[in-house]
Amino acid sequence: MKNGRFATVCTILFAIFMLAPIVVVIAVSFTPEGYLEFPPSGISLRWYRAILDNPDFIDAFIMSLKLGLVSATIATVLTVPAALAIGRGSFRGREALQALFLSPLTVPTVVLGISFLRFLSMLGANGTFIGLALCHAVIIIPFVLRLVLASVIGMDPSIEKAAVSLGAKPGTVFRRVTLPAITPGVVGGFVLAFITSFDELTVSIFIVNPSTTTLPVRLFSHIAQTTDPLVASVSTIAILFTVAVMLFVDRLYGLDRLLIGEGKR
């Protein structure tokens, strides 16, 4: 379908609105000057070299990466069985279970942060990596559930019956039929969860300690002290990393299919 002129203008304005801040950040990161300058007066890699002089940023990047992978894994492992039960079962409390899994979306993140801080302190797990990973898992479970659930509901339940009739044991049915059939949703949920965790600031700021500082927390505290273009160069690398992950998943499964739902089959 062809868009009208008004729709085209709106689309372009919207794209500019979405992309402008990112373009500004990337442009600023190449400035040779010692302050945030836009448009930059020249092109220099000075602030990229500066990252190497600040190894705590690299440590924080690696911490965020590990945290994203571990928390997305925890969330996915917990959510897949739940999504299968919610998507196909008809038992009492099904709706309640779904609401429970989606509830982290409805609680303000800052409230979650304070609660997690209190909770982890009570357990004596404050500032630990595993404590942080579990808190992130709670925040990202709704994203995983939504995508996995969409896959489960889109799956023809009789393929499992077909596998059983051909002689497959329950474990085999799950491994060779059910799981591959919902893989697009599982991978999509995992990636979205990873990116959400990688970006998470509000909750993390309450529960990290110096040894578990994540990249967003490190950036935030850097900005609180000075405003040099180092934050721009670090952000640019984080943006490129996220784009690379998205492109990889797109090549693998097609983002439209994962995030919007089944397209043509």
Add this chain to the structure above:
Amino acid sequence: MAYLELDSLTKAFGHTLAVDHFSLNVERGEFVSLLGPSGCGKTTTLQMIAGFEEPTSGTIHLNGRDLSGVPARERGLGIVFQTYALFPHMTVSENVSFGLEMRSIRRRERKARIARALDLVHLSPFASRYPRQLSGGQRQRVALARALVIEPELLLLDEPLSNLDAKLREEMQLELRRIQQEAGVTTLLVTHDQNEAMALSDRIAVMQAGHLVQEAAPFEAYENPSNVFASTFLGKSNSIECRIENGAIVTTAGVRLDCPAGAAHTGAALAALRPERISFVDPGEAILSGTVTERVFLGDQWLFKIDTPIGELLVTRRNAGRSEPDTGSTVHLAWQAEHLRILATGDAA
């Protein structure tokens, strides 16, 4: 003992009996259809044979083996589902291979059997395609190959052609019959489509509200329906409300009609008359006259609705290229008394 024997099979969901003391025998190599409208219990019966539903009571014997308590995966049946239920992430040959792998059949033999099965359904060139790259009819045949490659003791077909368009459905009917006979496999088909049941089966079992209403060869079931339901479900039929008095039919409108010889019934009844058995005749030979209220051209035949003293009658006439009476014209109708079927009223068969 028959090859497949369903004995008094009953399934209750809460207080409703989906299947009610249903008994049926199927001989080895036979093609039998369970025919009925949706909700008649035919699918539940299939699910019980497949092992996906536990019967409330009654037994299923296959080839002398009692299937009670045998889990679905150990029954060794080939099932073709209404949605085909192909594994979307596997190619055609991987789909067909699945059942063989579950039986730990060696790679070399597996390859040979997959090739034979794909050849049987004429899909050899499509072995490495994915289901989404196939047409509806091709998916249907993959499902068939996947079910047949395990050399099942029984092939169960659950409305296998209902997702295909009309033309393809007719082609697949012939194809399905050929494949079934080549494979020589005992087959039970569940369908709501009377044409499909008649075209494919050696025998039809008509089901209504969980009961077996009639069990007969297609021609026999069509010619001699056992009750009103069977007569209207298998093809079109005019049902004339009447009483049988002293060997004659008296319709509710008071018209007397000749009774077929040998009708022992007396009292309230329905006289069933197939639309194609009524002919247009000269006024002198007519049993009844009426007015054409509707006329529909169906290509190979004409369908008339005719208003007569005994109510509205459906008449079909083969299209022989001549002009036919138009709406509003008066026509004179006749039939032979032996084409009337006298059926008891009420549900009792």
